[in-house]
Amino acid sequence: MLQGLSDLGQAYLSFLNPMTLLYGLGGAFVGIVMGILPGLSATLAIALLTTLTIKLSPNDAILVLICSYVGALYGGSRTAILLNIPGTAANAASCADGHALALKGQAGRAIGIATSGAFVSTLIGVVCLALFTPMLAEVALKFGAFEFFWLALFGVTMSGSIVGSDPIKGWLMGLLGLLLAQVGQESLYAYDRFTFGWDELSGGIGLIPALVGAFGLAEVLTTLADPIERKIADLKDSVLPRWREVIQYRWTVLRSGIIGVATGLLPGVGEDAGAWMSYASAKALSKNKEEFGKGSIDGLMAAETGDMSSIPGHIIPSLALGIPGSAPSAVLMAAMIIHGVQPGPMLMIDNPQFIYHVVAMTTLASVTILLFGLFGVRPLLQVLKIRRGILMPIVFVLCTVGAFATASRLFDVYVMLAIGIGAFFLRRRGYEMAPLVLGLVLGHLLDKSLRRGLVLSDGSLLPFITRPICIVFAVVTVFTILMYVPAFKAAVKAAVAAVGNRLATLLGRKAGA
Known part of the structure; x- marks a missing residue:
């Protein structure tokens, strides 16, 4: 216990330098901007920033990504309140009461409530992250090749529920990701598989080109194909939160924070589930149920608290088990692997201090959204005035540069284009891309664990089921x-x-x- 507190203290101290704080502020700023823009998402923010942070140290790069993750979900509440359009899926529960308050001329008050709820609930999640991740990782240290196989297979099974309402489509995309993971040289004997004579495919499908194509290019094409223009509600009143309201609804904040973390721990349950479950709980226990949907402070506080506290909840199984619980956490886990950090049971042996670094990163992320929420709301809302015809080409250029920069191979740009165009048509048919990435990430672990297990058991399948x-x-x-x-x-x-x-x-x- 004392050693853990010492490691946590050292992690916090290691981030108290100007450059690191600047990285955190920059990551949160980009995330908030991506969250504010309807159609863009936390998943896209993490995918794009993964390419832009490839030359940074692992700690600085992952700090930027976590801050962008938190910032994007926080920023999405702006469009939910002002436009009645959730910036991300997790902010949908904030639309009813948040926009109702904005229509009453209380948009600033609604944003202040969202800011205070997001800050406090993220800190609740941080405490759970610090307590539960090492405990879960200790249990996972008992895993061998046989257990890792089932862990990876279970993760792919979760692709049926990680996004969307059709599990068959989720599983199909997860299986497609598994298939893409088999392209290139296999792990034991370096034999080429599914390369069809192309030497460029011997190294497999790169994670960064796949991420950028599936989320970046596909998002650009989707946005340009279905542009939406809405009128912005006026922001006349103060955005400074009324802390007496936070104190008044303290039990709502605490209850919704715990619900958010609990839903985050369940693989396949996204941030939106934490928001809706918290909202439903607040309505069920409220004495003023008739106010919900008409501008309820309790309802807005519950929704924003539930979705933000689920972020640390999703990070816990991602770090300890290597199983992400939502689309953004799946991309975040892939980014960790790209930056040389292998999430999963071996993390406590290979890099135990990293868990406490993530706790410090998430704390810093919560502080940055508080600062931007209090002092940067009005300037950030100017982003909504940028025409999509101007913004989307810029995003496309970033996608191209990001796919090329990691390995300086033109072939990676072709991979990004192929996956992006394919993802665009699949998304229009109701197929989501997060299961594809999950299958691509876990495919290597599943294949390697299956083959190693068969070698250890002399070809017997019994250890896998006994x-x-x-x-x-x-x-x-x-x-x-x-x-x-x-x-x-x-x-x-x-x-x-x-x-x-x-x-x-x-x-x-x-x-x-």
């Missing part, structure tokens, strides 16, 4: 898939209801006795 941790992962993986079968899901609900009724009957009899 070791205790493997059994747990196998059962959970199969159960997760079956839960998307309507008949099985209905049977599970009926069984749970029957057990609940039986327990209620037994408890009633005991109380009567």
Whole structure:
């Protein structure tokens, strides 16, 4: 315990220098701008900044990415309040009450509430991040090649629910990512697979060209194909938060912060789930339910607290298990790998101090959004006046430069273009790209673990289904898939209801006795 506190203190001290603070402010600024612009997202912000930070040290680069992650979700509340358009999917729950307040001439007050809720809830998540990540990582140290195989397979299974409402499409994209991960030389004997005689493919599909194509170029094409123009609500009142309101709704903040972290711990449950569950909880427990959707301070506070606290919640399984829980955290995990940090159970052995560095990074991110939220709102809103016909070509240039700069290969630009164009058409058919990236990231681990396990067991599959941790992962993986079968899901609900009724009957009899 004392050693952990010492490591945490050293991590905070290591970030108290002007250059590092500047990186944090810059990352948060870019993230907020991306969040403010409707159609752009935290996922795109992380993907683009991964290419621009490739020459930085791992700690500085990942600090920029985490600050942009937090900043993008925070910035998305601006358009939710002023335009009734969620900047990111996680801000959808803020639209009803946030925009209702803006229509009443209280847009500044709504932004102040969102700022205070985002700051406090991120700190709640930081505390959980510091407490739970080392504990979960200690358990994961017992993993071997057999357990890693099931861990990777479980992660790909989560692609069915990581985004969207159609699990089949999610699994198909996850499997496509697995297939792309097999391109190039395999890990044991360096034999070329699926290269079709192209020497450029021997090294496999690069993560950065894939990320930039799937999220950057596809977003540019999607935005240009479906432009949306909305009128901005006036911002006349002060944006400084009323701290008495924060104190008044302290239980809402605490409850929603815990709900956000809890939903973040569940792989496949995005930030929007944390926001909606917190909003529903606040409405259920409120004495003024009729105000929700009409400008409720309680509702807006719950929504913003729930989505922001889920960010540290998603980072916990990403670091400890190597399983991201949302689209932005999947891209963040891929960026960590690119920068030489391997998330997963071995992190506590190879680089245990890094966990505490991430805690310090997330704390710094929460402070930066507070500063921008208090003093930079009006200048940042000028970004909304930029025409998309001007902005999107700039983003496209950044995508091209980012894909080329990492390895100085023109072939990577072609990969980015091919994946981006393909992603554009797939997205228009309802297929999301986060499962593709998840499959691409976990595909190498799955392939390597399967082959190593077979070597260790002399070709036997028994260890994959007889070791205790493997059994747990196998059962959970199969159960997760079956839960998307309507008949099985209905049977599970009926069984749970029957057990609940039986327990209620037994408890009633005991109380009567």
